Amino acid sequence: MPSALLDALAAEAVGCTKCPLAHQGRTQVVFGVGNPDADLMFIGEAPGAEEDRQGMPFVGRSGQLLDRIMLEELGIDRQWCYIANCVKCRPPGNRDPLPLEIDTCRPYLDRQLELIAPKVIITLGRFAAQLVLATTDGVTRLRGRSHPFRGAVVVPTFHPAAVLRGGGEPMAQMRADFVRAKRELLAAGAEPWTSWAA
Numbered sequence: 001m002p003s004a005l006l007d008a009l010a011a012e013a014v015g016c017t018k019c020p021l022a023h024q025g026r027t028q029v030v031f032g033v034g035n036p037d038a039d040l041m042f043i044g045e046a047p048g049a050e051e052d053r054q055g056m057p058f059v060g061r062s063g064q065l066l067d068r069i070m071l072e073e074l075g076i077d078r079q080w081c082y083i084a085n086c087v088k089c090r091p092p093g094n095r096d097p098l099p100l101e102i103d104t105c106r107p108y109l110d111r112q113l114e115l116i117a118p119k120v121i122i123t124l125g126r127f128a129a130q131l132v133l134a135t136t137d138g139v140t141r142l143r144g145r146s147h148p149f150r151g152a153v154v155v156p157t158f159h160p161a162a163v164l165r166g167g168g169e170p171m172a173q174m175r176a177d178f179v180r181a182k183r184e185l186l187a188a189g190a191e192p193w194t195s196w197a198a
C-alpha cells in the first residue's frame with residue numbers, strides 16, 4: 001500500500017529538522033505531490049520562494065511551463081504523475097544545496113522512489129540529473145539519452161526556469177526529451193499511455 005506509506009513518510013518529513021535548512025528561513029517542507037502509483041516521476045532540485053510559500057513543487061512560471069509541456073507532449077496533467085525535489089527545504093537565497101544538506105535529505109527521495117516505483121523518471125535540470133545518476137556530467141551532455149536506473153529509465157532534461165531564460169532552442173530540446181520519455185513509457189507498458197495506444 002504505497003499511498004499509506006508515502007503519507008507516513010510525508011508526515012515524518014513535515015517536521016524534519018535533520019539538516020541546517022530547517023533553521024534557515026524555510027516556511028514549510030515541500031515533500032512532493034501527485035499520484036503515489038504513478039509510472040512517471042519528475043525530480044527537480046529544491047524548492048524556490050513560491051514553492052516554499054505554497055508547499056508544492058514547481059509552481060509559479062516554471063511550474064506553468066512544466067504543466068504546459070506535460071500536457072502538450074505527454075497528454076497528461078499532474079494527477080497522472082508524481083513531482084518531487086531532491087532537497088525538500090528551500091536553501092536561502094536559492095543557493096545550491098550544500099553536500100551535507102543533500103546527503104541528509106537523500107533518504108526521503110530514495111524512499112519516495114522505492115514506494116512510487118516509477119517506470120520513467122524525468123530529471124529537471126543539472127542538479128537533479130547529477131544527483132540521481134551519480135555523475136558530474138552536465139545536463140547538456142546527459143540529455144538526449146535514456147539512462148537505466150534501478151530497473152527504471154531516467155530521461156534528463158533542462159530545468160523549466162532555464163528554458164524560460166534560454167528561449168527557442170532549449171524549449172525544442174525539452175520537448176524532444178518529453179517525446180523520448182513518452183516512448184520509454186510506452187515501451188515499459190506504463191499507464192495511461194499504453195491504454196491510450198491500444
Ligand code: SF4
Pocket residue numbers: 013016017018019020021022029087088089101104105
Ligand atoms: S532539507 Fe530535508 S533533511 Fe533538511 S530539514 Fe528539510 S526535509 Fe529535513
